[in-house]
Amino acid sequence: MKILPLVWNVNLGRQQSPVNNHTDYSQQRLSLLKNPQNDVFERSSISFKGERPEDVPASRAPLEKLYKYHLTCLCCGREMIEPEEIQKLANSGVLRCNAPEAIEILNKYEGNMHSVEKEVFGILKENAKKYPDLNFQQILTLIKDEHEKPLIATQFGIFKMIEKASENINPELRKEIKELIEEEKQLILEGNNQFRRKRFVNKFEQILSGRKNSATKEHLIRLANKLPTAYEDKNAFIVKYSTKPADAIGIRLLSYSMCTIEHVRPKNPKTTNGENHLFNYIPECMRCNSFRQDRPMIQQLEEHPEMFFNAQRLMNRLVDFANRGKLSKWYIVKIQDRVKQESEGLLDLNIDSLNMSRKMRREYAKLQEDPVEPKFTVDDEMAELRAIYRPKTTADTTAETLDETNNKIYNKKRTSKNKNKNTEDTPKKKTNKELKREQIKKLHQAKYGNKKPETRRR
Ligand SMILES: [Zn+2]
Incomplete structure (x- = not known):
């Protein structure tokens, strides 16, 4: 959590400015409170059109710019x-x-x-x-x-x-x-x-x-x-x-x-090592943020089941900002998946109202198909396995999945051309999903030995 340095240097002496500031804020606040879904701001001049996930800057700045619209807390739902x-x-x-x-x-x-x-x-x-x-x-x-x-x-x-x-x-x-x-x-x-x-x-x-x-x-x-x-x-x-x-x-x-930024996947190098990236950030009040510390989101959800409602409420708001060009739409797609993963599939937020491009829709559908990563009770052995399981940062995986999509499209175009050239000896490249399944299998074997999956197959 960090407090922004002040950009202006107004002398807030007791007699002069506070009254003015006070009225300014309350007016802004009042208009927002009366009509929370209908925020008064003009369409952003920044265009996210044609943006790819890897183009989205890691910075938390886009979320910090939304603080002034009085977002509600992911966990307790209070207006921040x-x-x-x-x-x-x-x-x-x-x-x-x-x-x-x-x-x-x-x-x-x-x-x-x-x-x-x-x-x-x-x-x-x-x-x-x-x-x-x-x-x-x-x-x-x-x-x-x-x-x-x-x-x-x-x-x-x-x-x-x-x-x-x-x-x-x-x-x-x-x-x-x-x-x-x-x-x-x-x-x-x-x-x-x-x-x-x-x-x-x-x-x-x-x-x-x-x-x-x-x-x-x-x-x-x-x-x-x-x-x-x-x-x-x-x-x-x-x-x-x-x-x-x-x-x-x-x-x-x-x-x-106060509005702060929470790491959806906790920033704990010993266990999860959540990255400092926009795709891992979500607004949360200081109290909920400091109470959660770096515990997994699933635990926070168990302690605060009101999150099921409050998180959706915040997400609706963020989707609205994305639709109006105030926030990257990729952020919505990625954070939806991240929250789902970190809550072990329980907090599956609805983002149907997001106006997605076809490419985005494809990526979203793909993310939805991905298995929810299991969270083990952390002991050293499991931490090690987890390191194997999560070797890459989101940026890596994003780039990879995108490459894959691109490759698919590219290959489709080329298949007719190369049909004859295509040789059978080149082994088929494994998809991300297959790789993930393999990793889960490995983890399962490490934890339970070759019990169920093997016997079932034979
Ligand atoms: Zn809170």
Whole structure:
């Protein structure tokens, strides 16, 4: 994820520009919100006519240009905020003002906020009425105590559950866990925001790392992870951010709704090695992006089945942009296939409304026929096999499949000419599909031995 540098250098002093900017954006936003399917923009001057997949630049720029049209998140479906808008607000420091003014600026983003942020924003709004002379930080400090009480009760309750669940493990480990918990409890009670949930969970997992995997270990780790976070619990948010500057609090309410670029095939060199290419990029909000990390998309889908709806919604929008010349149509064809592959065939997005050329249609039909690649639980052996299975980048395969199509057309034209010259001794070139089948067979054999496929054949 990256935040775009600002192209303009407007001095967003508190008195002058924010009001103007504010109106500008909200007007643009309003028109879009009223008629989300009917985006107001003129047809792009860039022509994608006759473009081949290998001509499509790898850059994420075409997607970034769409940020301003308030795309919705692939996963959670929230309307996302353009990074530049957030950056401008951050640079200006305008949110350091008193809460009522800051609220006026942030009001138009309320619909973009994730649930905890929205809850906190509501609390800030309520309190801004009572204390109009305070800023966000001062309000959070004022109300911190009443939110810290339920938070501590939850935290201590979880510690209690951990201690109970660790009754059966060996006394040494148990002692270590008890000591760690006592330390952390102390930090919490001191009340200076010294307790760090992440640090505790890391230390806790470290203590357990020597122990062999078991149901108890899993249970303990699950319990530790139940400690409230600022992403999911308003009390944890308020306590954590009560020490942060007022503008940082305001920005934090927005930042997780920022539009970012997600790698559909994760960029993890150890396992999948998803490439940095437009054909592997899709817009997603910062929260969903950072929560997924580099886990496979199929896992994200399992955790968020609402993606079935939200991903299609985003895709409809992208198809619309492609039809209007704002995005390469090859992107749609390729990303449809990539999402399908990475979700193991489950997320088979409909792109029927894309106006495809004949060549594109052929390629799309071919991609649809391709078998969905199996995803194994990754251990070293499988990672190795996977490396064999995925030796090429998308660019390579794209070029290859295209060459093949071209060759086919070319050969068709030439067959009549060369009919007589054609010799039987030249072995027939294997198609991609055949190669893939062979690779799958190899993988299957490596995993299960020569069981089913062989016996069936004989
Ligand atoms: Zn999201």
